[in-house]
Amino acid sequence: MANDFLKDFGVPVVFGAIRTLGILDAPSEVVAGGMMLSTDYQLTFETSALPGLSYQSALTAGGVAFVVREVRALDDGVFSVASLSKI
DSSP: OHHHHHHHHOEEEEETTEEEEEEEEOOEEEETTTTEEEEOEEEEEEGGGSTTOOTTOEEEETTEEEEEEEEEEOTTSSEEEEEEEEO
């Protein structure tokens, strides 16, 4: 079932020799008293698909290069979310 969700909404993710799918979000947030917009990139992925993904890991998602700032499990741990910085 997790694979069906990613097949419908995912983008290609490459981490070393691993190729999988993930959901890339780029929500904007208003900061500095409304003076600036900040984009906080996040990748939602099946936890077992990206073993070893951790702080400062490099990956590409949707053809864009990122470095990982943080990885955290969601709910029961089937999915995880990585906070990313674009490089």
